[in-house]
Structure formats: structure tokens, C-alpha cells
Amino acid sequence: MNENTSFILALKDVIDEDYNADMEAISLNDEHEFSDKHNKKMKKLIKRQSRPYFKLISTATRRAACIIVAMIVLSASALSVEAVRNAVYDFIIKIFSNHSVVTIESGTDDGYPTSIEEKYYISQLPAGFKQTQYGETDNSISVFYSNGKKGILFDQNVKGNHNIYGFVNIT
Known part of the structure; x- marks a missing residue:
């Protein structure tokens, strides 16, 4: 006896008269609406x-x-x-309790300019801040902005002049 014959015999044992009546009531030829x-x-x-x-x-x-x-x-x-x-x-921002330091570090000291070729500045100051001090040499620029209570120090240096880092200081 193969598996299909065993299955059919088991199915016949399970099917009862109520199931047969239900199956006869279902018409597969009628369309469903x-x-x-x-x-x-x-x-x-x-x-x-x-x-x-x-x-x-x-x-x-x-x-x-x-x-x-x-x-x-x-x-x-x-x-x-x-x-x-x-x-x-190599671009690192360090935040301290009273100031933030933006650092660009590199492993080599070759090929850096010895004077500032392009001047950078803070393009949009917070409300109420004005430039109060400005200092410039061939290899560094220092600008201080203040609103009377707090200050922002912006330094730009060539690599040879400032070996540690350049930073924006917000006090």
C-alpha cells in the first residue's frame, strides 16, 4: 500500500455524512456576485x-x-x-566648559605655506556681537568679537607659526 492509498483511506474514515451534505450544497458552477x-x-x-x-x-x-x-x-x-x-x-572639534576648539591635525609638516594666502572670517556672528580687536601679521590673524558679556576669539595661523592647532574660542 503506497502513501496515497493510505491517505485516501484515512480521509474516508474522517469524512462524515454532514461533510458530504455540505459539499453537495456547494455549487462550483455558479458565478459569485x-x-x-x-x-x-x-x-x-x-x-x-x-x-x-x-x-x-x-x-x-x-x-x-x-x-x-x-x-x-x-x-x-x-x-x-x-x-x-x-x-x-584629522578634523576634530573639542568642546570645553567655556570654549570650543576646532582642530585640523596632520601627520606631515611638508608643503604648508609660510604666509597666509587666503583670509578666513566668521561670516555670520551671533546677535549683538561686534568686532572689538583685530591683529594681523604675515603668518597670523587674530580677531576678537564681543557683545559686552561674552567674547569670540578667531585665530588663523600658518602651520609653522602655530604647531598645536588653530581654534575658535567662544568664551
Whole structure:
């Protein structure tokens, strides 16, 4: 006796007269009529899918996920390039109780200019701050801004003149 015969015999033992009566009452040849509520929902779905922007909306989450994954992959691969990695890892912000220090550190001292070629400045000061002091030499610039109670010190130095770091000091 194979497995199919055993299954059919077990099924015959389980089937009772009520089940047979229920099966005879079901007509597989009659068409099913859907309710008006169901028909309205189907029409609404079909109408929504026929709009020209449907594909963009229905795939928006997948597109967003692809963009996020691409950004992660690009970031990871960019950090594998030494020049990009050094630029990211050598830029450090240290926050102290009364000031913040922005540091750019590098392992080599070769190729740095000996004088300031481009002057940097704070483009947008907090409300109420004004420049109160300014000092400039060939290899450094120092600007102090104050609002009477607090001050911002901005120093720009060439690498040879200032070996530790350049910083923005907010006191």
C-alpha cells in the first residue's frame, strides 16, 4: 500500500455524512456576485493605479531605501581612500566648559605655506556681537568679537607659526 492509498483511506474514515451534505450544497458552477461595497473599492483601486504618477508613489519607499544604501556604500568606500579618510579623521572639534576648539591635525609638516594666502572670517556672528580687536601679521590673524558679556576669539595661523592647532574660542 503506497502513501496515497493510505491517505485516501484515512480521509474516508474522517469524512462524515454532514461533510458530504455540505459539499453537495456547494455549487462550483455558479458565478459569485460581489457586494456593492467590494465593487466600489475595486473601482477605486483600479482608478488609482491608472494615474500616471502611481508608479512613482508605489515605489517611493524602495527608491528611498536604495538611495540610503547607496549613500552608506559611497561613504564607506570614500573612507577607504587615504586622502578622504585623512580629511575626515584629522578634523576634530573639542568642546570645553567655556570654549570650543576646532582642530585640523596632520601627520606631515611638508608643503604648508609660510604666509597666509587666503583670509578666513566668521561670516555670520551671533546677535549683538561686534568686532572689538583685530591683529594681523604675515603668518597670523587674530580677531576678537564681543557683545559686552561674552567674547569670540578667531585665530588663523600658518602651520609653522602655530604647531598645536588653530581654534575658535567662544568664551
